[in-house]
Amino acid sequence: MILRLVWRNLWRNRRRTLITMxxxxxxxxxxxxxxxxxxGTWNYFVSSIVGYYTGYVxxxxxxxxxxxVLDNSFVLGDSLREALSKDVASTYTPRIESYMLAAGDELTRGCLAxxxxxxxxxxxxxLREKLVSGSYFNDDGLIVSEGLAERLHLAxxxxIVLLGQGxxxxxxxxKYPVAGIARFGSPQLNEGIVFMQLNQAQELFDAAGRVTSVVFMLEDRHGLDAFTDxxxxxxxxxxxxxxxxEMMPQLVDQMTLDVGGFYIQIGILYLVVAFGIFGTVIMMTMERRFEFGMLTAVGMRKSxxxxxxxxxxxxxxxxGTICGMLLSYPVVYYMTTHPIRFTGEMARAYESFGFEPVLPSELVxxxxxxxGAVVLVIALVIGLYPLVSLTRLNTTEALKR
Amino acid sequence: METVISTKNLFRTYNPDTIPVHAVNDVSITFGRGEFTAIVGPSGSGKTTLLNLIGGLDTPTSGSVEVNGTDVSHLKANKLIDFRLHNIGFVFQSYNLIPVLTAFENTGFIMLLQKASKEEREKRVMDLLEQVGLGDKAGSRPRELSGGQQQRVAVARALASRPQFVLADEPTANLDSVAASNLLDIMEKLNREEHVTFLFSTHDQRVIDRAYRVVTLEDGKVIRDENKRNG
Incomplete structure (x- = not known):
């Protein structure tokens, strides 16, 4: 009966209930x-940025x-490769890297080999898709980043000559031939990186079988914690x-700042909605004071x-929340499958950093x-008002019309 | 006659620290089982306040109200609500039904609060609605009923919990003469046949004429207590 009462009371003032909902x-x-x-945007940014080079893990x-330094490298032997293949539900790539001097005919620059x-x-x-000229690792040829190649006047x-410490x-x-030139979205990478084949680099560094890192990529960044575990x-x-x-804390800081800004905006929106619900609850409570007085008089506890x-x-x-969720599903679905595409200056700015000029959405x-949970918490807090109001209800005063 | 309600030196004083107004002023009175009593007097004489004190809706400034030996003036809030639920039926002046419930549901509401079984509830509610002549209106919402019919549902609801007595505050005030007469007929019949105790506060001469006992208040004091049955 109480549930029936709740449901019917809701529709006493149909218009007001519908407006609030x-x-x-x-x-x-x-x-x-x-x-x-x-x-979605951060997911895209993060996957793009980690996809440039770092990987997720x-x-x-x-x-x-x-x-x-190379002295902190380790041997990637068959047993470790096997263990990784068995333990890890993701493909990985091994790397060995060190800072070197790179020289063309006339100039020398520092670079990451x-x-x-x-x-x-x-x-x-x-990496293959980033090639702008040449081919992808022919024989003993290297891939040189576009910025470095321009500075050293290489094609x-x-x-190219590499010189450093092993x-x-x-x-x-x-001394190696340049097989191809690759363009990277990150200016830092584009200005100074050279890719060699693993065994070629191990030979150069006199580090047979050794690597400095094994890099893992994930399908979905939300699975990061489970993967790390x-x-x-x-x-x-x-x-x-x-x-x-942990490798790019500045990116995390930027994300935190952006998320904070987002919550402030959404907080203001929810504040407006909270006042809307509160107004309805106040009216629902005030206009029924006589009824509450009558109910307590006949024996219904205030609780x-x-x-x-x-x-x-x-x-x-x-x-209201369910309606909002149902309405938002097709919108988010459409925006996920058909991301908003930037044009003009904005598009060029995105492209200069190697990003596709889109504003992607994420359907999770x-x-x-x-x-939905936020709205329910707001409603719970607002729902405390009638409780306070009822504790102050004086039955005889309420029964005076 | 068995005493159901007894008040002793009952006071209800407003503004006790500034200009005291004694809405009920030293009232000591008893009401027996099966009475059909009207409490009358001019506006502001303390009729409704006395009824509220007897019904445990208001707390006396001093003195006591006993219902079947229980001092209701000292019960805690929830105990008092439970006491009302099981012992007192209320009929208010008007608008005292829950607008979103049908006549059947309004009548059964009190029994629901008493946690009566569904079968018992349905049987008693239909009996009561038949007794007040609204068996065919069980599924109607209050807005679909006339004022008189609504008051009859209110009487049925007041009786649903099998209370010790029914307090009715100006029950005919908003009714035309036919509806008022019908309502009084029903209450009189219930009093006569079911021995239900009724206590009215009223200005209405029609109620006063039907009452067996008339208690007249003035300035919060009982100035006359007339038992018409005894002459």
Whole structure:
């Protein structure tokens, strides 16, 4: 009977209930769409940025990240390869890297020389797709970043000399043909990186069988924690497992700042909605004072009346939230499958950093449920008002009309 | 006659610290089982306040109200609500039904609060609605009923919990003469046949004429207590 009463009371003032529910639905719709755009954009940025080079997770010898030298490399033997293939539900690519001097005919520049497994590397970082001229690792040819090639006046087919220090401070020097030129979205990478084949680099660095890192890419960044946990056992075996968040803390800071700004905007939206619900609840409470007086007079406890009122508030919020979720689903779905595409200056700015000029959205249930939960919490808090009002209710005063 | 209600030196004083107004002023009175009593007097004489004190809706400034030996003036809030639920039926002046419930549901509401079984509830509610002549209106909402019919549902609801007595505050005030007469007929019949105790506060001469006992208040004091049955 109480549930029936709650439901029927809700429709006493049909227009007011519908307006309140509509405002809740609209807020939930706006919040879910905004949150999906925000998380979709960050997902895209993060996957693009980690996809340039870093990967989502890297495995190193303990201490390598603090002191990135070849002496902190480790042997990637068959047993470790087998173990990784067995333990890790993701493809990986091994690398050996060190800073070297690169020279063309006339100029010399510092650069990062990286030895990679060409097939594995392109699966993870799409290195092959970044080629702007030449070919992808022919014989002993290297891939040189476009910015570095321009500075050294190199083109595909020219010769590049690498000079530096190898494993255990040996001299490392070599002369190689330039197989291809690649363009990277990140200016830092584009200005100074050279890719070699893994065994070629190990030979140059006099570090046979050794690598400095194993890089992992994930299909979905939300699975990061679970993936890192699956590698936890390696931490006790002298390795360090670092996520992109630990390797690029400045990106995390930027994200945190952006998310904070988003919550302020959404907070203002919810504040407006909260006042809308509050107004309805105040009216629902005030205009029924006589009825509450009558109900307590005939023997209904105030706590039961309070539960009834809380039920009415929650029901408005739940129905509004469900409507908002249902309305937002096709919107988010469409925006996920048909991302907003930038044009003009904005598009060029995106492209200059190697990003596709789109504003992608993300269709994940956590965005829907999270915003729904916020509205329910707001409704619960607002639902406390009738409780307070009822504790102050004086039956004889309420019965005076 | 068995005493159901007893008040002793009952006071209800408003503004006790500034200009005291004694809405009920030293009232000591008893009401027996099966009475059909009207409490009358001019506006502001304290009729409704006395009824509220007897019904445990208001707290006396001093003195006591006992219902079947229980001092209701000292019960805690929830105990008092439960006491009312099981012992007192109320009929208010008007608008005292829950607008979103049908006549059947309004009548059964009190029994629901008493946690009566569904079968018992349905049987008693239909009996009561038949007794007040609204068996065919069980599914009607209050807005679909006339004022007189609504008051009859209110009487049925007041009786649903099998209370010790029914307090009716100006029950005919908003009714035309036919509806008022019908309502009084029903209440009189219930009093006569079912021995239900009724206590009215009223200005209405029609009610006063039907009452067996008339208690007259003035300035919060009982100035006359006339039992018409005894002459």
């Amino acid at each position: 509509a405002s809740v639905s609209f807020a939930v719709l706006l919040a879910i769409v905004s949150k999906s755009l925000q998380s 890297q495995l190193h010898k303990q201490g390598y990240w603090d002191e990135q 990286v030895g990679v497994d060409p097939e594995r590397e392109t699966k993870l970082t799409r 595909a087919g020219d010769t 494993y255990r401070q040996t001299n490392a020097a070599g 699956s590698l936890a056992g390696y931490r006790t075996k002298g390795y360090e497992v670092l996520t992109w968040k 039961l009346i309070a539960r009834m009122l809380m039920g009415e508030t929650l029901l408005i919020a739940i129905l 249930w956590s965005n829907f449920l999270g915003q």
